[in-house]
Amino acid sequence: MSQEIAVVGSPEFTTGFRLAGVRRFENVPDDEKESELDDAVTTALDDEDVGIVVMHDDDLDHLSRNVRQNVETSVEPVVVTIGSGTGGGGLRDQIKRAIGIDLMEEDEEEDSDSE
Amino acid sequence: MAKDVKPTRKNLMEIEDRIELSERGHGTLEKKRDGLIMEFMDILDKAQDVRGDLADDYDQAQRKINMARAMEGDVAVRGAAAALQEHPEITTESKNIMGVVVPQIESSRVSKDLSERGYGIMGTSARIDEAAEAYEDLLESIILAAEVETAMKKMLREIETTKRRVNALEFKLLPDLYDSQEYIEQKLEEQEREETFRLKKIKEKKEQEEKEAREAEADEDDIEIDEADMEPPATGGVPGN
Numbered sequence: 001m002s003q004e005i006a007v008v009g010s011p012e013f014t015t016g017f018r019l020a021g022v023r024r025f026e027n028v029p030d031d032e033k034e035s036e037l038d039d040a041v042t043t044a045l046d047d048e049d050v051g052i053v054v055m056h057d058d059d060l061d062h063l064s065r066n067v068r069q070n071v072e073t074s075v076e077p078v079v080v081t082i083g084s085g086t087g088g089g090g091l092r093d094q095i096k097r098a099i100g101i102d103l104m105e106e107d108e109e110e111d112s113d114s115e
Numbered sequence: 116m117a118k119d120v121k122p123t124r125k126n127l128m129e130i131e132d133r134i135e136l137s138e139r140g141h142g143t144l145e146k147k148r149d150g151l152i153m154e155f156m157d158i159l160d161k162a163q164d165v166r167g168d169l170a171d172d173y174d175q176a177q178r179k180i181n182m183a184r185a186m187e188g189d190v191a192v193r194g195a196a197a198a199l200q201e202h203p204e205i206t207t208e209s210k211n212i213m214g215v216v217v218p219q220i221e222s223s224r225v226s227k228d229l230s231e232r233g234y235g236i237m238g239t240s241a242r243i244d245e246a247a248e249a250y251e252d253l254l255e256s257i258i259l260a261a262e263v264e265t266a267m268k269k270m271l272r273e274i275e276t277t278k279r280r281v282n283a284l285e286f287k288l289l290p291d292l293y294d295s296q297e298y299i300e301q302k303l304e305e306q307e308r309e310e311t312f313r314l315k316k317i318k319e320k321k322e323q324e325e326k327e328a329r330e331a332e333a334d335e336d337d338i339e340i341d342e343a344d345m346e347p348p349a350t351g352g353v354p355g356n
Binding site for chain 2: 005015017019022051052054075080082083091094095098
Protein backbone atom coordinates (compact mmCIF):
# COMPACT_ATOMS: atom_id res chain seq x y z
CA MET A 1 0.00 0.00 0.00
CA SER A 2 1.46 3.33 -0.96
CA GLN A 3 1.38 6.08 1.58
CA GLU A 4 2.27 9.73 1.66
CA ILE A 5 4.34 12.09 3.72
CA ALA A 6 2.62 14.73 5.85
CA VAL A 7 4.12 17.89 7.28
CA VAL A 8 2.80 19.70 10.35
CA GLY A 9 4.06 23.09 11.43
CA SER A 10 4.18 26.78 10.73
CA PRO A 11 3.53 27.93 7.12
CA GLU A 12 7.26 28.78 6.78
CA PHE A 13 8.16 25.25 7.76
CA THR A 14 5.69 23.51 5.47
CA THR A 15 6.30 25.65 2.34
CA GLY A 16 9.66 24.02 1.62
CA PHE A 17 8.20 20.56 1.79
CA ARG A 18 5.35 21.56 -0.47
CA LEU A 19 7.99 22.69 -2.92
CA ALA A 20 9.30 19.12 -2.87
CA GLY A 21 5.83 17.82 -3.67
CA VAL A 22 4.33 17.02 -0.25
CA ARG A 23 0.61 17.68 -0.52
CA ARG A 24 -0.57 16.68 2.92
CA PHE A 25 0.22 19.50 5.28
CA GLU A 26 -1.26 21.16 8.32
CA ASN A 27 -0.41 24.82 8.59
CA VAL A 28 -0.49 26.12 12.14
CA PRO A 29 0.68 29.73 12.59
CA ASP A 30 3.06 30.31 15.50
CA ASP A 31 0.55 32.23 17.63
CA GLU A 32 -2.08 29.48 17.33
CA LYS A 33 0.21 26.57 18.09
CA GLU A 34 -0.80 26.25 21.74
CA SER A 35 -4.44 25.70 20.81
CA GLU A 36 -4.38 24.24 17.30
CA LEU A 37 -1.25 22.10 17.08
CA ASP A 38 -2.67 19.17 19.08
CA ASP A 39 -5.60 18.78 16.67
CA ALA A 40 -3.39 19.16 13.60
CA VAL A 41 -0.97 16.48 14.78
CA THR A 42 -3.78 14.14 15.81
CA THR A 43 -5.38 14.54 12.37
CA ALA A 44 -2.09 13.65 10.68
CA LEU A 45 -1.53 10.66 12.98
CA ASP A 46 -5.05 9.31 12.43
CA ASP A 47 -4.83 9.54 8.65
CA GLU A 48 -4.27 6.01 7.35
CA ASP A 49 -2.77 7.23 4.09
CA VAL A 50 0.06 8.95 5.91
CA GLY A 51 3.22 6.91 6.50
CA ILE A 52 5.57 9.60 7.77
CA VAL A 53 4.78 12.79 9.68
CA VAL A 54 7.43 15.50 9.63
CA MET A 55 7.56 18.06 12.43
CA HIS A 56 9.93 20.64 13.82
CA ASP A 57 11.66 19.76 17.10
CA ASP A 58 10.56 22.98 18.82
CA ASP A 59 6.90 22.32 18.00
CA LEU A 60 6.93 19.30 20.31
CA ASP A 61 6.96 21.70 23.26
CA HIS A 62 3.57 23.08 22.21
CA LEU A 63 1.91 19.67 22.33
CA SER A 64 -0.15 18.42 25.22
CA ARG A 65 1.22 15.54 27.25
CA ASN A 66 -0.91 12.82 25.65
CA VAL A 67 -0.36 13.91 22.07
CA ARG A 68 3.36 14.27 22.69
CA GLN A 69 3.51 10.75 24.03
CA ASN A 70 1.65 9.52 20.94
CA VAL A 71 4.12 11.36 18.74
CA GLU A 72 7.09 9.86 20.53
CA THR A 73 5.87 6.29 20.49
CA SER A 74 3.90 6.16 17.24
CA VAL A 75 5.22 3.63 14.74
CA GLU A 76 2.50 3.83 12.11
CA PRO A 77 2.83 6.57 11.02
CA VAL A 78 6.29 7.34 12.31
CA VAL A 79 6.99 10.93 13.30
CA VAL A 80 10.33 12.37 12.25
CA THR A 81 11.34 15.58 13.95
CA ILE A 82 13.96 17.86 12.49
CA GLY A 83 15.48 21.09 13.62
CA SER A 84 17.52 22.30 16.52
CA GLY A 85 18.00 19.30 18.78
CA THR A 86 19.74 16.02 18.23
CA GLY A 87 16.37 14.55 17.40
CA GLY A 88 14.86 11.39 18.66
CA GLY A 89 12.78 13.17 21.29
CA GLY A 90 11.53 10.48 23.60
CA LEU A 91 13.79 7.94 21.95
CA ARG A 92 16.59 8.80 24.33
CA ASP A 93 14.41 8.09 27.36
CA GLN A 94 13.18 4.90 25.75
CA ILE A 95 16.76 3.73 25.18
CA LYS A 96 17.65 4.59 28.76
CA ARG A 97 14.70 2.58 30.03
CA ALA A 98 15.15 -0.43 27.76
CA ILE A 99 18.93 -0.81 27.72
CA GLY A 100 19.69 0.80 31.05
CA ILE A 101 22.41 3.10 29.71
CA ASP A 102 22.11 6.52 28.11
CA LEU A 103 23.71 5.63 24.79
CA MET A 104 23.04 8.98 23.17
CA GLU A 105 24.85 10.93 25.89
CA GLU A 106 28.23 9.49 24.89
CA ASP A 107 27.77 10.51 21.30
CA GLU A 108 26.78 14.02 22.26
CA GLU A 109 29.86 14.34 24.44
CA GLU A 110 32.01 13.04 21.62
CA ASP A 111 30.46 15.59 19.29
CA SER A 112 31.10 18.45 21.68
CA ASP A 113 34.70 17.25 22.22
CA SER A 114 35.37 17.20 18.53
CA GLU A 115 34.01 20.72 18.22
CA MET B 116 3.31 -19.21 47.26
CA ALA B 117 5.36 -21.91 48.86
CA LYS B 118 2.71 -22.50 51.49
CA ASP B 119 -0.13 -22.67 48.95
CA VAL B 120 0.95 -25.95 47.40
CA LYS B 121 0.01 -29.32 48.79
CA PRO B 122 3.10 -31.25 49.75
CA THR B 123 2.54 -34.26 47.55
CA ARG B 124 4.91 -36.15 45.34
CA LYS B 125 2.75 -35.36 42.30
CA ASN B 126 2.98 -31.63 42.96
CA LEU B 127 6.72 -31.93 43.43
CA MET B 128 7.05 -33.59 40.04
CA GLU B 129 4.89 -30.90 38.44
CA ILE B 130 6.97 -28.14 40.01
CA GLU B 131 10.19 -29.81 38.90
CA ASP B 132 8.83 -29.90 35.33
CA ARG B 133 7.88 -26.21 35.54
CA ILE B 134 11.32 -25.32 36.88
CA GLU B 135 12.97 -27.13 34.00
CA LEU B 136 10.75 -25.33 31.47
CA SER B 137 11.21 -21.92 33.12
CA GLU B 138 15.00 -22.33 33.28
CA ARG B 139 15.09 -23.25 29.61
CA GLY B 140 12.82 -20.29 28.74
CA HIS B 141 14.92 -17.96 30.87
CA GLY B 142 18.08 -18.97 29.04
CA THR B 143 16.48 -18.56 25.64
CA LEU B 144 14.97 -15.19 26.50
CA GLU B 145 18.30 -13.97 27.86
CA LYS B 146 19.95 -14.90 24.58
CA LYS B 147 17.16 -13.17 22.67
CA ARG B 148 17.57 -10.02 24.76
CA ASP B 149 21.34 -9.95 24.19
CA GLY B 150 20.85 -10.58 20.47
CA LEU B 151 18.30 -7.79 20.22
CA ILE B 152 20.60 -5.37 22.02
CA MET B 153 23.44 -6.22 19.63
CA GLU B 154 21.17 -5.67 16.63
CA PHE B 155 19.94 -2.46 18.22
CA MET B 156 23.51 -1.17 18.58
CA ASP B 157 24.04 -1.62 14.84
CA ILE B 158 20.82 0.25 14.09
CA LEU B 159 21.75 2.98 16.58
CA ASP B 160 25.05 3.62 14.77
CA LYS B 161 23.18 3.84 11.51
CA ALA B 162 20.57 6.14 13.09
CA GLN B 163 23.23 8.50 14.33
CA ASP B 164 24.73 8.80 10.84
CA VAL B 165 21.30 9.34 9.33
CA ARG B 166 20.49 11.98 11.96
CA GLY B 167 23.71 13.83 11.15
CA ASP B 168 22.91 13.83 7.44
CA LEU B 169 19.36 14.91 8.19
CA ALA B 170 20.53 17.91 10.20
CA ASP B 171 22.94 18.94 7.42
CA ASP B 172 20.28 18.54 4.75
CA TYR B 173 17.81 20.57 6.79
CA ASP B 174 20.30 23.41 7.27
CA GLN B 175 21.07 23.38 3.58
CA ALA B 176 17.38 23.38 2.61
CA GLN B 177 16.62 26.18 5.07
CA ARG B 178 19.42 28.30 3.60
CA LYS B 179 18.22 27.69 0.05
CA ILE B 180 14.58 28.49 0.73
CA ASN B 181 15.46 31.57 2.75
CA MET B 182 17.55 32.74 -0.17
CA ALA B 183 14.68 32.06 -2.57
CA ARG B 184 12.27 33.92 -0.29
CA ALA B 185 14.61 36.86 0.00
CA MET B 186 15.23 37.14 -3.72
CA GLU B 187 11.88 36.13 -5.19
CA GLY B 188 9.52 37.00 -2.39
CA ASP B 189 7.41 34.76 -0.19
CA VAL B 190 4.42 34.86 -2.53
CA ALA B 191 6.43 33.52 -5.49
CA VAL B 192 7.82 30.66 -3.41
CA ARG B 193 4.37 29.74 -2.09
CA GLY B 194 2.94 30.00 -5.56
CA ALA B 195 5.52 27.60 -6.90
CA ALA B 196 4.91 25.28 -3.96
CA ALA B 197 1.18 25.22 -4.63
CA ALA B 198 1.72 24.32 -8.28
CA LEU B 199 3.43 20.98 -7.69
CA GLN B 200 1.76 18.12 -9.56
CA GLU B 201 3.87 15.13 -8.67
CA HIS B 202 3.69 13.92 -5.11
CA PRO B 203 6.19 11.68 -3.42
CA GLU B 204 4.86 8.32 -2.27
CA ILE B 205 6.25 5.68 -0.01
CA THR B 206 5.65 1.96 0.07
CA THR B 207 6.46 -0.09 3.11
CA GLU B 208 7.84 -3.59 3.07
CA SER B 209 8.79 -5.47 6.17
CA LYS B 210 11.93 -7.20 7.32
CA ASN B 211 12.27 -9.53 10.27
CA ILE B 212 15.05 -8.98 12.80
CA MET B 213 14.91 -11.65 15.52
CA GLY B 214 11.14 -11.73 15.50
CA VAL B 215 10.73 -7.96 15.28
CA VAL B 216 9.08 -6.84 12.09
CA VAL B 217 10.80 -3.64 10.97
CA PRO B 218 9.76 -1.64 7.92
CA GLN B 219 11.77 -1.05 4.80
CA ILE B 220 10.49 2.08 3.20
CA GLU B 221 10.75 2.51 -0.54
CA SER B 222 10.09 5.93 -1.93
CA SER B 223 9.05 7.01 -5.38
CA ARG B 224 8.78 10.34 -7.12
CA VAL B 225 10.79 12.20 -4.48
CA SER B 226 13.48 13.57 -6.79
CA LYS B 227 12.01 15.17 -9.84
CA ASP B 228 13.29 16.84 -12.98
CA LEU B 229 12.67 20.47 -13.51
CA SER B 230 10.04 19.67 -16.12
CA GLU B 231 8.21 17.30 -13.79
CA ARG B 232 7.77 19.81 -11.01
CA GLY B 233 4.77 21.48 -12.53
CA TYR B 234 5.59 25.15 -11.99
CA GLY B 235 6.47 27.09 -15.09
CA ILE B 236 10.09 27.61 -15.93
CA MET B 237 9.53 31.14 -17.07
CA GLY B 238 7.76 32.39 -13.99
CA THR B 239 10.27 31.09 -11.47
CA SER B 240 13.96 31.43 -10.92
CA ALA B 241 16.83 29.05 -10.36
CA ARG B 242 16.76 29.81 -6.63
CA ILE B 243 13.36 28.20 -6.29
CA ASP B 244 14.64 25.20 -8.24
CA GLU B 245 17.60 24.94 -5.90
CA ALA B 246 15.33 25.15 -2.85
CA ALA B 247 13.03 22.48 -4.30
CA GLU B 248 16.02 20.28 -5.00
CA ALA B 249 17.37 20.77 -1.47
CA TYR B 250 13.98 19.85 0.00
CA GLU B 251 13.81 16.77 -2.21
CA ASP B 252 17.17 15.67 -0.78
CA LEU B 253 15.87 16.43 2.69
CA LEU B 254 12.82 14.24 2.04
CA GLU B 255 15.11 11.37 1.00
CA SER B 256 16.97 11.74 4.31
CA ILE B 257 13.69 11.95 6.23
CA ILE B 258 12.45 8.72 4.64
CA LEU B 259 15.70 6.98 5.62
CA ALA B 260 15.46 8.41 9.14
CA ALA B 261 11.84 7.27 9.40
CA GLU B 262 12.86 3.73 8.46
CA VAL B 263 15.68 3.62 10.97
CA GLU B 264 13.72 5.28 13.76
CA THR B 265 10.73 2.99 13.34
CA ALA B 266 13.08 0.03 13.51
CA MET B 267 14.65 1.49 16.65
CA LYS B 268 11.29 2.10 18.32
CA LYS B 269 10.09 -1.40 17.55
CA MET B 270 13.35 -2.97 18.68
CA LEU B 271 13.28 -0.96 21.90
CA ARG B 272 9.76 -2.11 22.63
CA GLU B 273 10.76 -5.71 22.05
CA ILE B 274 13.90 -5.33 24.18
CA GLU B 275 11.83 -3.89 27.01
CA THR B 276 9.27 -6.70 26.84
CA THR B 277 11.96 -9.36 26.69
CA LYS B 278 13.82 -7.75 29.57
CA ARG B 279 10.65 -7.72 31.66
CA ARG B 280 10.04 -11.38 30.90
CA VAL B 281 13.63 -12.32 31.79
CA ASN B 282 13.41 -10.37 35.05
CA ALA B 283 10.01 -11.82 35.93
CA LEU B 284 11.38 -15.32 35.43
CA GLU B 285 14.64 -14.62 37.23
CA PHE B 286 13.36 -12.69 40.21
CA LYS B 287 9.79 -13.86 40.68
CA LEU B 288 8.74 -17.09 39.04
CA LEU B 289 11.90 -19.16 39.48
CA PRO B 290 12.50 -18.18 43.15
CA ASP B 291 8.86 -18.99 43.94
CA LEU B 292 9.16 -22.35 42.25
CA TYR B 293 12.42 -23.13 44.09
CA ASP B 294 10.73 -22.20 47.38
CA SER B 295 7.80 -24.49 46.63
CA GLN B 296 10.13 -27.30 45.65
CA GLU B 297 12.13 -26.93 48.85
CA TYR B 298 8.97 -26.71 50.93
CA ILE B 299 7.52 -29.88 49.43
CA GLU B 300 10.82 -31.75 49.71
CA GLN B 301 11.16 -30.81 53.35
CA LYS B 302 7.56 -31.70 54.08
CA LEU B 303 7.94 -35.05 52.34
CA GLU B 304 11.15 -35.80 54.23
CA GLU B 305 9.41 -34.89 57.46
CA GLN B 306 6.51 -37.17 56.59
CA GLU B 307 8.97 -39.94 55.84
CA ARG B 308 10.71 -39.44 59.15
CA GLU B 309 7.38 -39.43 60.94
CA GLU B 310 6.40 -42.60 59.15
CA THR B 311 9.65 -44.35 60.13
CA PHE B 312 9.24 -43.21 63.67
CA ARG B 313 5.64 -44.40 63.73
CA LEU B 314 6.62 -47.78 62.34
CA LYS B 315 9.32 -48.06 64.93
CA LYS B 316 6.86 -47.22 67.65
CA ILE B 317 4.34 -49.71 66.33
CA LYS B 318 7.01 -52.37 66.14
CA GLU B 319 8.09 -51.64 69.70
CA LYS B 320 4.51 -51.72 70.87
CA LYS B 321 3.89 -54.96 69.08
CA GLU B 322 7.02 -56.51 70.51
CA GLN B 323 6.01 -55.29 73.95
CA GLU B 324 2.55 -56.80 73.53
CA GLU B 325 4.00 -60.05 72.30
CA LYS B 326 6.41 -60.09 75.19
CA GLU B 327 3.60 -59.39 77.63
CA ALA B 328 1.50 -62.05 75.99
CA ARG B 329 4.33 -64.52 76.24
CA GLU B 330 4.92 -63.60 79.90
CA ALA B 331 1.26 -63.86 80.65
CA GLU B 332 1.18 -67.25 78.98
CA ALA B 333 4.25 -68.33 80.91
CA ASP B 334 2.65 -67.13 84.14
CA GLU B 335 -0.52 -69.01 83.39
CA ASP B 336 1.48 -72.18 82.75
CA ASP B 337 3.32 -71.74 86.04
CA ILE B 338 0.08 -71.30 87.95
CA GLU B 339 -1.40 -74.38 86.36
CA ILE B 340 1.68 -76.39 87.32
CA ASP B 341 1.58 -75.06 90.85
CA GLU B 342 -2.09 -75.82 91.14
CA ALA B 343 -1.47 -79.32 89.88
CA ASP B 344 1.26 -79.83 92.49
CA MET B 345 -0.93 -78.58 95.33
CA GLU B 346 -3.90 -80.90 94.57
CA PRO B 347 -3.94 -84.22 96.71
CA PRO B 348 -4.00 -87.57 94.89
CA ALA B 349 -7.60 -88.59 94.21
CA THR B 350 -6.96 -92.37 94.49
CA GLY B 351 -5.97 -92.40 98.17
CA GLY B 352 -8.76 -93.23 100.76
CA VAL B 353 -8.98 -91.99 104.25
CA PRO B 354 -5.83 -93.16 106.02
CA GLY B 355 -6.32 -95.50 108.82
CA ASN B 356 -9.56 -97.01 107.49
